[in-house]
Amino acid sequence: MEENSGFRKELVSRLLHLHFRDCKTKGLGHQWGGEYVGHREGGCPMTPPPSPFPPVSGDALQLMAEFLRIFVLEAAVRGVWQAQAEDLDVVEVDQLEKVLPQLLLDF
Amino acid sequence: MCLQMLEPRVTPTLPRAVARGRARDRKEALRALTLGAARRRGSAGKSEPTVPRRPGLSAVMEEVEAEEPQEFSHRQPLRTLVSPQRLKAAVHYTVGCLCQEVTLDKQVNFSKQTIAAISEVTFRQCENFAKDLEMFARHAKRSTVTTEDVKLLARRNNSLLKYITEKNEEIAQLNLKRKAKKKRKPEDESRSSRESMAEELDGAEELQSES
Numbered sequence: 001m002e003e004n005s006g007f008r009k010e011l012v013s014r015l016l017h018l019h020f021r022d023c024k025t026k027g028l029g030h031q032w033g034g035e036y037v038g039h040r041e042g043g044c045p046m047t048p049p050p051s052p053f054p055p056v057s058g059d060a061l062q063l064m065a066e067f068l069r070i071f072v073l074e075a076a077v078r079g080v081w082q083a084q085a086e087d088l089d090v091v092e093v094d095q096l097e098k099v100l101p102q103l104l105l106d107f
Numbered sequence: 108m109c110l111q112m113l114e115p116r117v118t119p120t121l122p123r124a125v126a127r128g129r130a131r132d133r134k135e136a137l138r139a140l141t142l143g144a145a146r147r148r149g150s151a152g153k154s155e156p157t158v159p160r161r162p163g164l165s166a167v168m169e170e171v172e173a174e175e176p177q178e179f180s181h182r183q184p185l186r187t188l189v190s191p192q193r194l195k196a197a198v199h200y201t202v203g204c205l206c207q208e209v210t211l212d213k214q215v216n217f218s219k220q221t222i223a224a225i226s227e228v229t230f231r232q233c234e235n236f237a238k239d240l241e242m243f244a245r246h247a248k249r250s251t252v253t254t255e256d257v258k259l260l261a262r263r264n265n266s267l268l269k270y271i272t273e274k275n276e277e278i279a280q281l282n283l284k285r286k287a288k289k290k291r292k293p294e295d296e297s298r299s300s301r302e303s304m305a306e307e308l309d310g311a312e313e314l315q316s317e318s
Contacts, residue, residue, distance in 0.1 A: 005204040011197050014189050015230075016252075019237035054244060056252040059278050063257040064236070066274050068229060070267065072202050075225045076209040076217065083215055090216045093224050100228070106264040107232065 006069040009061045016056060016064065075103055195230050202226040236260060254278075 056064075078099040079091040086095065202225050206217045243256040254275050261271040 004208055005201065007198075007201050011194070011201065015194055015198070015233045016237045016240065018189070018191065018194060019234045020241055054241065054250055054252060056240075057254070059254045059275070059282070060240075060252050060257050062278050063254050063271065063275055064240075067236075067257060067261060067271060068233070069205065070270065071232065072205045072225060072229055073209065075228065076206050077213070079217070079221060079225075080209065080213045080215045090218055091221050092218050093220045096221050096224055104228075104232070106267065107261075 004069070007065040009058075009065055012061055012065045012068065013056060020054065071103075071107055074106070075099070078103060191230075195226065198230050199223065199226040202229060 082095040083091045244252045
């Protein structure tokens with residue numbers, strides 16, 4: 001469908017759920033019903049792996065993938081603009097640092 | 108899903124390269140992994156339900172599963188172990204692909220450190236996005252994160268909000284079309300079978316009338 005590469009839905013889903021779990025372990029679990037507690041990075045679990053919670057709808061995942069793709073493209077293109085304004089051929093970290101504040105405010 | 112089924116990993120240098128954070132090593136190691144992953148997948152014969160067959164994430168996941176044995180027992184359900192480093196590597200690969208497209212478009216190169224920096228920023232912003240999405244869904248008293256939450260996430264910049272809203276409508280229309288196709292398909296099949304039967308009957312009647 002798109003000629004550009006983008007973020008895959010599986011990757012976006014895992015990225016989001018990585019940080020959903022962090023919220024729950026910081027004590028917000030009771031608001032979601034407290035079904036899922038704690039990280040599962042080690043040890044042998046006795047219970048079957050829980051389904052990712054809260055679930056993200058398929059459309060929202062696609063939209064998030066697009067959102068992240070735009071984020072990366074904006075960062076890259078603004079870096080290019082900064083480098084062109086400074087008459088450079090290569091975008092270095094210095095140029096990225098200059099565009100980063102406005103990028104983070106826009107997103 | 109036992110670890111013993113997997114062949115030993117092809118490039119042992121990936122985790123060290125990732126830990127060192129050298130972008131070039133990581134990229135080359137990931138590319139080398141794609142060949143190894145394809146070979147391993149064929150021989151191991153694992154079936155993973157929804158993992159897409161693209162180099163970046165699946166290669167990283169294969170590497171994850173191949174190098175766990177030293178730390179955990181062999182009966183561990185590995186699909187649930189996704190540590191941040193592997194996700195970072197997968198993000199880095201995707202960011203590299205996107206930056207390559209920008210390079211082709213604008214004729215300006217990106218240094219390796221820049222690509223690494225962009226992927227680091229993306230990864231860290233994801234944490235904020237995820238927390239915001241969860242809060243929005245909770246505020247709306249929903250248990251699912253929907254497209255409305257994502258649109259609220261894009262509120263800071265007007266053109267971004269406009270773009271995301273348009274994309275959302277595109278996606279919604281695509282889904283409608285797909286649903287319509289699915290509904291039409293079984294109807295078409297029954298209709299076509301009825302038509303073919305009718306043709307056969309007509310043909311039989313003609314033959315009978317001729318004879």
